[in-house]
Amino acid sequence: MLFNPQEIKRRKNEMRPKNFVPMRITRSYRQTIEAQPDVIFPLLCPEREKEWLDGWDYDMVYSQSGLIEEGAVFSTQSQAEEDTIWIVTKHDEINRVVEFARCTPASRVCVQKIAVHPKDETSSYVDISYTFTAIFPGGNKFIESYTDEVFQNVMKFWELSMNHFIKTGTKLKK
Numbered sequence: 001m002l003f004n005p006q007e008i009k010r011r012k013n014e015m016r017p018k019n020f021v022p023m024r025i026t027r028s029y030r031q032t033i034e035a036q037p038d039v040i041f042p043l044l045c046p047e048r049e050k051e052w053l054d055g056w057d058y059d060m061v062y063s064q065s066g067l068i069e070e071g072a073v074f075s076t077q078s079q080a081e082e083d084t085i086w087i088v089t090k091h092d093e094i095n096r097v098v099e100f101a102r103c104t105p106a107s108r109v110c111v112q113k114i115a116v117h118p119k120d121e122t123s124s125y126v127d128i129s130y131t132f133t134a135i136f137p138g139g140n141k142f143i144e145s146y147t148d149e150v151f152q153n154v155m156k157f158w159e160l161s162m163n164h165f166i167k168t169g170t171k172l173k174k
Contacts, residue, residue: 015106015136022134023143029155031126035166037116040124041096043162044114046074046086052165053158054174061085068098082106108132108139126162128155 033040042048045068046058063072070091075083082105089111090099096116103109111131119125130151134140157174164172 017137020137023140024131024133025143025146026129026131027146027148027151028127028129029152031128031155031159031162032119032123033116033126033159033166034123034163036122037096037118037124039166040116040126040162041093041098043165044068044098044116046072052171053161054171058086059083078104103135104139104142106136106138108134108136108142126159 043052046056046060047067049056050058058074058076060066061073061075063069063074068088068091070088072088072091074086076086077083084102084104086100086102088098089101090097092098098114100112101109102112110133113127113129115127117125117127132139132143132146134143157172161172164170
């Protein structure tokens with residue numbers, strides 16, 4: 001039998017102690033991007049992100065178009081962890097909002113929200129939030145290490161990278 005509920009429960013109990021208390025954090029950042037929302041929003045796609053964000057890579061699991069769309073599923077890899085599985089839960093081109101639910105097994109889940117709003121005639125705000133919830137002790141360790149300083153540095157590089165790409169058409173190297 002492929003699905004054995006007793007085996008799943010046994011493995012879960014080995015990984016998640018009875019006294020486990022999951023941590024949760026939300027980190028938010030507002031970027032200023034030197035372009036109008038209609039230029040920025042299409043770049044918030046796993047395939048398009050490869051064009052402008054150094055170090056970004058992914059594997060598309062399912063997408064009818066091959067690009068971002070509601071219901072698309074893709075995965076990313078990181079060292080020392082299982083692949084993170086991403087699901088696009090919202091892709092609203094009219095209001096320029098995209099949301100993802102993602103799971104890193106044996107660690108954490110995350111809800112990521114991105115909204116693009118005009119700032120003025122030549123620039124836009126990109127509001128980004130991540131809510132991480134530990135589902136196993138490894139998730140608590142991740143949350144403890146994902147300080148506001150770490151998050152700010154990631155967001156600032158993303159902001160610099162997108163602005164660099166919009167201005168030059170090339171990827172900013174780390």
